[in-house]
Amino acid sequence: xxxxxxxxxxxxxxxxxxxxxxxxxxxxxxxxxxxxxxxxxxxxxxxxxxxxxxxxxxxxxxxxxxxxxxxxxxxxxxxxxxxxxxxxxxxxxxxxxxxxxxxxxxxxxxxxxxxxxxxxxxxxxxxxxxxxxxxxxxxxxxxxxxxxxxxxxxxxxxxxxxxxxxxxxxxxxxxxxxxxxxxxxxxxxxxxxxxxxxxxxxxxxxxxxxxxxxxxxxxxxxxxxxxxxxxxxxxxxxxxxxxxxxxxxxxxxxxxxxxxxxxxxxxxxxxxxxxxxxxxxxxxxxxxxxxxxxxxxxxxxxxxxxxxxxxxxxxxxxxxxxxxxxxxxxxxxxxxxxxxxxxxxxxxxxxxxxxxxxxxxxxxxxxxxxxxxxxxxxxx
Numbered sequence: 001x002x003x004x005x006x007x008x009x010x011x012x013x014x015x016x017x018x019x020x021x022x023x024x025x026x027x028x029x030x031x032x033x034x035x036x037x038x039x040x041x042x043x044x045x046x047x048x049x050x051x052x053x054x055x056x057x058x059x060x061x062x063x064x065x066x067x068x069x070x071x072x073x074x075x076x077x078x079x080x081x082x083x084x085x086x087x088x089x090x091x092x093x094x095x096x097x098x099x100x101x102x103x104x105x106x107x108x109x110x111x112x113x114x115x116x117x118x119x120x121x122x123x124x125x126x127x128x129x130x131x132x133x134x135x136x137x138x139x140x141x142x143x144x145x146x147x148x149x150x151x152x153x154x155x156x157x158x159x160x161x162x163x164x165x166x167x168x169x170x171x172x173x174x175x176x177x178x179x180x181x182x183x184x185x186x187x188x189x190x191x192x193x194x195x196x197x198x199x200x201x202x203x204x205x206x207x208x209x210x211x212x213x214x215x216x217x218x219x220x221x222x223x224x225x226x227x228x229x230x231x232x233x234x235x236x237x238x239x240x241x242x243x244x245x246x247x248x249x250x251x252x253x254x255x256x257x258x259x260x261x262x263x264x265x266x267x268x269x270x271x272x273x274x275x276x277x278x279x280x281x282x283x284x285x286x287x288x289x290x291x292x293x294x295x296x297x298x299x300x301x302x303x304x305x306x307x308x309x310x311x312x313x314x315x316x317x318x319x320x321x322x323x324x325x326x327x328x329x330x331x332x333x334x335x336x337x338x339x340x341x342x343x344x345x346x347x348x349x350x351x352x353x354x355x356x357x358x359x360x361x362x363x364x365x366x367x368x369x370x371x372x373x374x375x376x377x378x379x380x
Contacts, residue, residue: 045058045062057078057079060078060079061078065078066078068080068082068083069083070083070086070087070090072087072090073090085106085107088106089106093106094106096108096110096111097111098111098114098115098118100115100118101118113134113135116134116135117134121134122134124136124138124139125139126139126142126143126146128143128146129146141162141163144162144163145162149162150162152164152166152167153167154167154170154171154174156171156174157174169190169191172190173190177190178190180192180194180195181195182195182198182199182202184199184202185202197218197219200218201218205218206218208220208222208223209223210223210226210227210230212227212230213230225246225247228246228247229246233246234246236248236250236251237251238251238254238255238258240255240258241258253274253275256274257274261274262274264276264278264279265279266279266282266283266286268283268286269286281302281303284302284303285302289302290302292304292306292307293307294307294310294311294314296311296314297314309330309331312330312331313330317330318330320332320334320335321335322335322338322339322342324339324342325342337358337359340358341358345358346358348360348362348363349363350363350366350367350370352367352370353370
């Protein structure tokens, strides 16, 4: 049986399980862990600690002391163990390896969380909706979806976030910092997850596979979007025109047709666009870049959708069918133009005489009547 702490202080040692433990003033860790007594009270808060070292660490959270500094980047920490863990971000060391799949991690806690992907275990359950999680931190994050709590606020623009990590990432939109660089092409990113996804453009890796048709994707979000093509589900509805979408992002883009918002602006000519990918395509009109090449004839295009349309000139495919007359077309835009022959719609109007046309290029030809332009000259 263990002696009391008073006796320990007097004699300076005690015998437990046949082993001697030397103590000076404070009972040694082994005895305290055996009897479960918590000592070392801290006057600034109600926390109590088994070990004096834990008390000292706790004190640093009150006085914000960070005596352990990284000699590579200067970042400081309140305890030595956190510094050691941080150093692995520089060395790339991952000492904790999964015995089932060989995947390695820089933190033991990350390995423990990963192991649950093999067991399927989700021990942390939300008391409000019953949803379960493999990690306690994920449960805490989820709970904020019920409360709407966003405790982390940007001191530059006031935008608030439910997670501290999201705030840190957001701050990079102000600083322009992109600390995560691709070692193959040099492209840099603000978030490590974005870099990881980008690397798949080099490796061709597509880890997310559809269980219904086996089509694979490089991003989980792309798989989720694809799944709706099987279900036909369109849960996101526009409150202004009742048009429905399978993805929230598509609804957000659609809303700009009502508001006229064009948040993506070209830095070279000032032209603005409602979608980021449209801006990227537009930029190629300045650079002349045509990254999409036909494998059959070598013709190159500035947009992937133009290449897809071109390929149909080789295959003869006409997947777009008119539901009124059954006529087929190789391009969706061609089908839309054709439909106007049934509806009589003429959306392109001359602002000089008011005459309207069903085709944009017909309007352009008509305008030459007013301008007197004659662009086609005989060279014979």
